[in-house]
Amino acid sequence: MNICVVALGKIGLPLAVQFADKGHKVIGADVNEKVVELVNAGTEPFPGEHDLDVKLKKAVDAGLLTATTDTAAAVAQSEAVVVVVPLFVDAEGTPDFGWMDAATRAIAQGLKPGTLVSYETTLPVGTTRTRWAPMLEEGSGLTAGEDFHLVFSPERVLTGRVFADLRRYPKLVGGIDEASGARGVAFYEQVLDFDERTDLPRPNGVWDLGTAEASELAKLAETTYRDVNIGLANQFARFADKNDIDVKKVIEACNSQPYSHIHQPGIAVGGHCIPIYPRMYLWNDPEATVVRSAREANAAMPEYAVDLLAAAYGDLKGAAVLVLGAAYRGGVKETAFSGVFPTVEALKARGAVPYVSDPMYTDEELAAHGLTPHQGETVTAAILQADHAEYRELAASDLPDVKVLVDGRRTTDPARWEGVRRVVIGG
Template sequence: MINQEETLANVTVVGLGKIGLTLAAVFANNHFNVYGSDINEGVVATINQGKSHITNEPGLDQLVAAAYNSKTLSATTETAEAVAKSNIVIVIVPVLIDNQYNVDYQFIDAAVKEIARGMKEDTLVIFETTIPPGDTQYRFGKKLQELSGLRLGEEFYLAYSPERVYSNRIIEDLKKYPKIVGGINEKSRELAVDFYKKALNCKLIEVSSLETAEFSKVAECVYRDVNIALANELAKFTEKIGVNMSEVRKASNSQPYSYLHEPGIGVGGHCIPIYPYFFINKGLTKGMTPMARKINDSMADYAINKVEEEVGSLKDKNVLILGLAYRENVKEPTKSTTLLLIDRLIKLRANVFVNDPLFTNSEIKQYGVSPLSLQSEFTSKMDAVILQAFHKAYESLDFTKFISCKIILDGRNKLNKNEIQRLGITYRSIGNDDIKERL
């Protein structure tokens, strides 16, 4: 049988992105010896200097430095070697979708092969990556058993506990949100529960199966996608009948059973535009889940149509998009609505410019557009401006620079409408256009 104290001594965290590094640092500051594994040599080198490669994650720098000083956190590119020294393995490697909406397993499949190479008897493997229901057991558990030669549920243990955190507040969320835990069998679940109690000191929700735990995480994301799609649908309707959506939300949400999300130009990131396809590809091809995906992805076109109503043809027009990131104050372009905007604007033969204080010029150029500093005199040549991500830097945006601008499309309903209109620039938004002008 497993000695619990030895089991909980050494932990390998596979995948040192925002969530993986934060988990590793938290574990390392809670009396565990943690080996972090990542394929990026630069990430590994930075962590082994006691520094975090992740920015805008409050408290993470301090946790990494403290773990480095106490010699409880180190990093390596050799996953199998790290796993061989550990009794518990946490897998937090990305699973995405490709351009045809098929699940892209390339990174996590490669990680699983390396984990299997290093596994020994009594190893507990916990997957935290959001994945389609059934994958923990039938894809990854099966592969671990096949490659390691160890019997699943008897000679090694398997659990699933989805990450449920939000960028810029991961450490806070790890304390606040209950950890959902499911196992291949009772022993697996018990071992995972015991680990998280000591490693995170958070509330736990034990569920009856791996599939229940997997399904619960995807369902959370589908709920948000559907709710946002509903808000966008209602926002478009308010514009037709001359009602302000922000007022509607405030009034409706005063009822405790109503929680309308904020409408907007679209959704992005690793979660909402991706995880619903984990259900859709499993057979949920009709109903609100696929419909919500279509509605939310159509909002970029809807926004550009608003710009065209004011400017006319966008051929050879200068259009500035504020925010490459998928949301405010996070340096993450994955599935950003800006990418949809860029694609459509290029097809319309517009001159596309992007400003984002979180990205370098070279990073922005990778998307086939021109970076534009807000201090540049060329801001005076912009014909239209679209706000996609309301970074803190945009709170004090000086609109007087946009002397040729005919329209500012506020895709997040955050800008000062009155200030923009005083400058003679048309203000348009998602559900909050000036009613008097439209009646």
């Protein structure tokens, strides 16, 4: 099968490599000429994705994966098109479809009868049917559901472990009609492998949800659930702080009962997914008060962490504070909606002088994000923002002038911080 993957980012490129690894011929289309050049050379354009470097080189050397900036031409050569173009939203959750509109118009130019088009980018409910179908029809002169098949099939993976997650989780598909759904199922059964699992209501594999709208909602719902769950955990943690209770022990006790699945509290919820998709859901359903409250609770946590620091340290005016971790989560070189930014702003609002360090970033990279890199300046307080594995070994001797450490992720070892007031969220 000839397949086109549109957008070779942190999800799209591993998908293209996965398809090629199954023996299909894949053309990756991307507007970034540098990315296209690196992919054609068999070189991963971004670090941190397990096995991508080896699998990419193997696919390119075998002639099964090439890249181009000409999306229309790539689509014209393909029987299936998978779209993973980013969708941005503003602070209120209003989608900016600019990049996806441009990609869809380019796809339409190369679309031919019999092609399957699958959107994997997370979307507001109804987008596949009411936006992409008319746009593809207008640009191609073809009719969706008759001349070509159209489905929504959300990505459900985490960067850093994409290949493992593709095997582990069921692939969800929903078509604009029954034939499109069946074609989507058949396609993904040919390009993916699945682990055997006994904890699912039906066998692992490709699940047809019946409609594109159901598939769109499934992705928003599963991500919004995580945000709401974390928001609840953060509320418990703040109550525990006021009442001298260790919320970690409480959560462990609750989760010993099979109907309780409370997540862990923390300084921030970052990344491309959890902070964004609940806002996208609210765009569909503005009366969802539970979702809105949870989003507000989680967005307030960086400020709360600085409150904890001020309570333990005293007046922060003029204090040099080191924020440990620019990434939104440990082990991933990505700052999308990272808690580092609101944490730094909250420190500045208190008159503190914030510095940032991160084992995955150079000083130049931190500065490019508008952050002040720590270059050996004396700091008297610290806030751990990202749970990098390196911070488990961090000790008071590494920051000898620090008087107070707020560990926003419960990552540091208390035994290594004797003599320093170590504060964690939730007691």
